[in-house]
Amino acid sequence: MSSNKEFDAIIVGGGHNGLAAAAYLAKAGREVLVLEKLEHPGGAAVSAHAFDGVDARLSRYSYLVSLLPQQIIDDLGLRVTLARRRYSSYTPDPADGSRALLVDNGDEAATAASFAAVGAPDGEFRAFTAFYAACRQLTEALWPTMTSPLLPRSVARSLAARAGVAEAWEAMIEHPIGHAISKNLGSDLVRGVVLTDALIGTFAQADDEDLQQNICFLYHLIGGGTGDWDVPVGGMGAVSGELERAARDAGATILTSADVTAVRPGGVVDYRHGGQDHTVTAAWVLSNVAPAVLNRLRSRPAEGAAAGAAAAGISAGAAAAAGNPNHRREGAQVKVNLLLKRLPELLDGSVSPEAAFGGTFHINETWSQLDAAYRTAAAGSVPSPLPCEIYCHSLTDPSILSPELQAAGAQTLTVFGLHVPHRLVTAENNEDRRAELQAAVLASLNSVLAEPIEDLLLTDPDGRPCIETKTTLDIERAVGMPQGNIFHGGLDWPFVEDGEPLDTPARRWGVATDDPQILLCGSGARRGGAVSAIGGHNAAMAVLESEPPLRNG
Numbered sequence: 001m002s003s004n005k006e007f008d009a010i011i012v013g014g015g016h017n018g019l020a021a022a023a024y025l026a027k028a029g030r031e032v033l034v035l036e037k038l039e040h041p042g043g044a045a046v047s048a049h050a051f052d053g054v055d056a057r058l059s060r061y062s063y064l065v066s067l068l069p070q071q072i073i074d075d076l077g078l079r080v081t082l083a084r085r086r087y088s089s090y091t092p093d094p095a096d097g098s099r100a101l102l103v104d105n106g107d108e109a110a111t112a113a114s115f116a117a118v119g120a121p122d123g124e125f126r127a128f129t130a131f132y133a134a135c136r137q138l139t140e141a142l143w144p145t146m147t148s149p150l151l152p153r154s155v156a157r158s159l160a161a162r163a164g165v166a167e168a169w170e171a172m173i174e175h176p177i178g179h180a181i182s183k184n185l186g187s188d189l190v191r192g193v194v195l196t197d198a199l200i201g202t203f204a205q206a207d208d209e210d211l212q213q214n215i216c217f218l219y220h221l222i223g224g225g226t227g228d229w230d231v232p233v234g235g236m237g238a239v240s241g242e243l244e245r246a247a248r249d250a251g252a253t254i255l256t257s258a259d260v261t262a263v264r265p266g267g268v269v270d271y272r273h274g275g276q277d278h279t280v281t282a283a284w285v286l287s288n289v290a291p292a293v294l295n296r297l298r299s300r301p302a303e304g305a306a307a308g309a310a311a312a313g314i315s316a317g318a319a320a321a322a323g324n325p326n327h328r329r330e331g332a333q334v335k336v337n338l339l340l341k342r343l344p345e346l347l348d349g350s351v352s353p354e355a356a357f358g359g360t361f362h363i364n365e366t367w368s369q370l371d372a373a374y375r376t377a378a379a380g381s382v383p384s385p386l387p388c389e390i391y392c393h394s395l396t397d398p399s400i401l402s403p404e405l406q407a408a409g410a411q412t413l414t415v416f417g418l419h420v421p422h423r424l425v426t427a428e429n430n431e432d433r434r435a436e437l438q439a440a441v442l443a444s445l446n447s448v449l450a451e452p453i454e455d456l457l458l459t460d461p462d463g464r465p466c467i468e469t470k471t472t473l474d475i476e477r478a479v480g481m482p483q484g485n486i487f488h489g490g491l492d493w494p495f496v497e498d499g500e501p502l503d504t505p506a507r508r509w510g511v512a513t514d515d516p517q518i519l520l521c522g523s524g525a526r527r528g529g530a531v532s533a534i535g536g537h538n539a540a541m542a543v544l545e546s547e548p549p550l551r552n553g
């Protein structure tokens with residue numbers, strides 16, 4: 001044991017959710033120890049100097065914030081600035097790159113004209129606006145429930161009915177979202193733009209009956225009730241940095257380079273730090289690592305754990321940590337970060353690069369392209385063209401670049417390539433696959449540019465181009481997300497099925513496992529996915545509600 005201090009809670013993993021849980025518990029007077037394997041906390045919510053000798057701090061993995069509730073910002077006194085973007089999205093027409101759909105929140109008339117320019121049917125802009133308005137009424141009703149004890153499905157449904165959005169509930173929650181998209185919208189391109197929200201990090205099709213794409217869609221629209229995705233000023237590291245500060249200020253101990261090697265019954269945690277093995281015990285163990293990683297640390301093969309969960313008469317949230325197949329879903333993306341001399345010129349001369357890259361830039365993401373890409377990937381190959389979406393952080397927030405880079409006009413791009421399921425990547429082919437995927441991303445990008453993106457890459461002091469590509473395996477190795485799944489596994493509905501037990505605080509908050517002393521506090525908790533701190537908040541609430549008295553109080 002590294003210190004004689006006694007702890008009320010040990011948090012396994014110092015991702016942003018673990019830090020949030022630590023901050024809440026420490027503020028409530030609990031003694032908290034966070035054990036983080038890496039040299040720094042933050043998990044996948046970090047900024048990094050991705051290119052040696054180049055002073056650009058990129059949001060290396062996650063980059064936009066939507067689901068971090070204002071309540072958590074206020075509770076923890078987080079000094080974070082989230083910048084709203086004027087442009088929603090820009091999508092070139094793959095059939096004719098000289099025309100594109102620009103959804104400009106600041107100019108309704110121009111947006112309507114843009115729908116016409118890409119050949120969308122009459123009334124498509126109105127239908128698009130009405131579709132999102134209906135979704136928004138539902139998300140506004142459901143958003144406050146994300147940081148409250150869980151509702152059963154029927155209660156959540158009544159809430160929607162009382163809010164007058166029963167129809168949106170049916171479309172978003174009960175039936176494959178592809179049905180509503182294709183019923184309401186006629187253009188292949190517009191349908192694709194909408195569908196992407198259902199596919200980020202999720203290998204699914206529009207009409208899949210298991211509705212995993214609907215859950216993904218809901219999470220992409222529910223943040224703040226509005227679904228706005230904002231740029232964290234200073235990069236994603238600024239968000240986790242503030243959570244770390246709040247946790248430390250409240251008295252939490254955060255130990256980095258502390259690799260947890262086992263989680264045992266009785267609140268016992270073994271870890272390796274400073275070349276030595278340590279054991280520490282607490283009333284509570286909060287798991288910020290993915291459910292599959294927790295199973296491994298508990299020496300529980302997934303199938304056995306599932307049986308144990310069934311025998312214990314628990315399901316859903318509890319089973320999450322004990323072998324729920326949904327939590328073994330693979331990741332399905334490739335992430336590419338680039339640093340450019342300047343923004344590239346577009347094939348479409350009617351829109352400035354600043355407007356096109358000012359929101360989400362969709363490439364080769366029409367409905368039919370997404371469908372074809374899924375089929376290609378399911379058959380074992382990298383899709384061509386690869387559906388991609390691109391964000392430019394530095395246009396909204398140049399502070400992540402040194403003054404010199406800013407003055408020189410440099411810009412960052414981050415690309416999220418869809419439909420690259422982890423099954424395409426193995427330890428043996430990872431290097432080659434990474435090169436293939438990088439080439440596929442660049443080819444996809446170049447298909448809409450008037451000049452090759454390669455010519456615009458800045459180089460580091462050794463002459464290497466400033467581009468880095470992360471496969472799902474790279475992400476698993478770097479931050480421990482199983483199979484590179486950006487949500488630690490498949491997402492769950494933000495409510496439970498009727499009849500599921502809600503008889504303990506841990507179950508009510510969606511953070512239970514089959515060991516009453518071990519709670520989920522990360523992305524794998526029900527409602528924990530994405531950069532939201534909700535998993536950490538909800539686990540802390542479960543501890544504080546069930547709490548025995550303070551150890552020394």
Ligand SMILES: Cc1cc2nc3c(=O)[nH]c(=O)nc-3n(C[C@H](O)[C@H](O)[C@H](O)COP(=O)(O)OP(=O)(O)OC[C@H]3O[C@@H](n4cnc5c(N)ncnc54)[C@H](O)[C@@H]3O)c2cc1C
Nearest residue numbers: 013015016017037043044062063064260480522523530531
């Ligand atoms: C490429 C990519 C892009 C994304 N983009 C976005 C986005 O734009 N917006 C958004 O909201 N979300 C995004 N996400 C998802 C989001 O980043 C995650 O859902 C979120 O960061 C999860 O946070 P967490 O704290 O629950 O877990 P993590 O960030 O995964 O942190 C878990 C921590 O546990 C540590 N750990 C693992 N094993 C051990 C061990 N044995 N002992 C000790 N510590 C251990 C890890 O090192 C890590 O620090 C993205 C994710 C990825 C990978």
